[in-house]
Amino acid sequence: MVNLKKMQMAYKRYVKNFVDGITLDKTQMKYEEAKSENNAIVEINETEKDHILLINMYRISSYWLSVWKNEVLINNKNSTIGLKQVQQVVFYQCMCRHIYKDRYPKMKLIDYSFESNMIGLIHLNMFGWSKEEAIFFDFITEHLGENIMEANDWKQHIWFLLELYLQYTNKTILGTNDHVHLAVRSTLEDKDKRCDLIPEELGIYREVLDCWNTPDLDEITELIAKMSDHHSTLSSDLGNSLEFGDFDYAFYPYEILFLLHVRKKLGLPNPNRSDDFLMNTPEATIDIQDPEPYPELDPLLRMIDDFYRKNYPEYIPNQHGDLFR
Incomplete structure (x- = not known):
C-alpha cells in the first residue's frame, strides 16, 4: 500500500529541486557556456574537436528539462514545449553519436542511455511525429547492443515500454515482440556483451503486457491502479529507488500515459x-495533442545539425531531408 504522506513529502522535494537546486537560471548559464564552446568550433569548422558538440548536448537537454519543470511544476502551465525539446535532443544524440561509433568506441555521454532512448521513442509516438519515430526505431534496431545503443538496463518499466511499443505498432526486435528483455539478454550474452542488469522478470508489467489490449474496462482499470501503486511506492523513495527515484521523471508516469495513449x-x-x-x-495531466505541433528546433541544436550535415555525408539525417518541421 502506498504511504501517501511519504509520497507527498517526496513530491515536495521533487518540486523543490527545480526551485532551489537545478534552477532554470543555472541550466541556462550552462547552456550559454555550451553555445560559446560550440560557436568556436563551428566558426572555423574544427572537425578535430567536433565531438565536443555532441558532448555538450546534455546541456541543451538539461536546459529544456528545466524549462518544462519551471512551466509545469512551478508556474502551473499546461505546456509540453520543454518536454518536446528534450526528446528532440535524445534523437540527435543518437544521430550524432553514430558519427563516432568507430572513432571513439568507448565514448560515454552524460544524459544518454537506453532508458532515455526508450523514453524518446515512445514520446515521438505519443506526439505523432511518425517520420522521426521511424528513423529512430530503425536506428535502435540496427544498433541495439552496440556501443551507441547499449541495452544493459535494469529498469523493468523500460522493457515494458519497448515491448508494448512493439506490440502496438506490430513491429519486432530480434524477430520478436514477446518477452523482448529475455531475447535481448540472450543475444547480448551470445555476443559476450554485458547483459547482467537486464531483469529476468517484469512483475506487474508482465501482467499488463498479457492483457494490455483487453476490452474489459474493469480489468484495465485494476491493472492501471496496480501500476500507479507500484510507481508511487518507488517514487516515494526519491533519490534511492533505481526504478523511479530520479529527479527527472519520478512523478511523471509516462509508462501509464503511454498505455492509455495506445489504448485510446x-x-x-x-x-x-x-x-x-x-x-x-x-x-501527469498535461494535455498532449494528437499530433503535437513541432516546436522550433533549439538554435544550438540546429547549429549542430547543420554542422554535421555539412561535414559528414554519412550523417543519418542527410538521408531524410528536413526533420522536425
Missing part, C-alpha cells in the same frame, strides 16, 4: 481520471 488510439476504453495522487500531478 485503438479505440479501447480507458478509466476516467481518479483521485490517485500520481495520476493527478501536473506532469
Whole structure:
C-alpha cells in the first residue's frame, strides 16, 4: 500500500529541486557556456574537436528539462514545449553519436542511455511525429547492443515500454515482440556483451503486457491502479529507488500515459481520471495533442545539425531531408 504522506513529502522535494537546486537560471548559464564552446568550433569548422558538440548536448537537454519543470511544476502551465525539446535532443544524440561509433568506441555521454532512448521513442509516438519515430526505431534496431545503443538496463518499466511499443505498432526486435528483455539478454550474452542488469522478470508489467489490449474496462482499470501503486511506492523513495527515484521523471508516469495513449488510439476504453495522487500531478495531466505541433528546433541544436550535415555525408539525417518541421 502506498504511504501517501511519504509520497507527498517526496513530491515536495521533487518540486523543490527545480526551485532551489537545478534552477532554470543555472541550466541556462550552462547552456550559454555550451553555445560559446560550440560557436568556436563551428566558426572555423574544427572537425578535430567536433565531438565536443555532441558532448555538450546534455546541456541543451538539461536546459529544456528545466524549462518544462519551471512551466509545469512551478508556474502551473499546461505546456509540453520543454518536454518536446528534450526528446528532440535524445534523437540527435543518437544521430550524432553514430558519427563516432568507430572513432571513439568507448565514448560515454552524460544524459544518454537506453532508458532515455526508450523514453524518446515512445514520446515521438505519443506526439505523432511518425517520420522521426521511424528513423529512430530503425536506428535502435540496427544498433541495439552496440556501443551507441547499449541495452544493459535494469529498469523493468523500460522493457515494458519497448515491448508494448512493439506490440502496438506490430513491429519486432530480434524477430520478436514477446518477452523482448529475455531475447535481448540472450543475444547480448551470445555476443559476450554485458547483459547482467537486464531483469529476468517484469512483475506487474508482465501482467499488463498479457492483457494490455483487453476490452474489459474493469480489468484495465485494476491493472492501471496496480501500476500507479507500484510507481508511487518507488517514487516515494526519491533519490534511492533505481526504478523511479530520479529527479527527472519520478512523478511523471509516462509508462501509464503511454498505455492509455495506445489504448485510446485503438479505440479501447480507458478509466476516467481518479483521485490517485500520481495520476493527478501536473506532469501527469498535461494535455498532449494528437499530433503535437513541432516546436522550433533549439538554435544550438540546429547549429549542430547543420554542422554535421555539412561535414559528414554519412550523417543519418542527410538521408531524410528536413526533420522536425
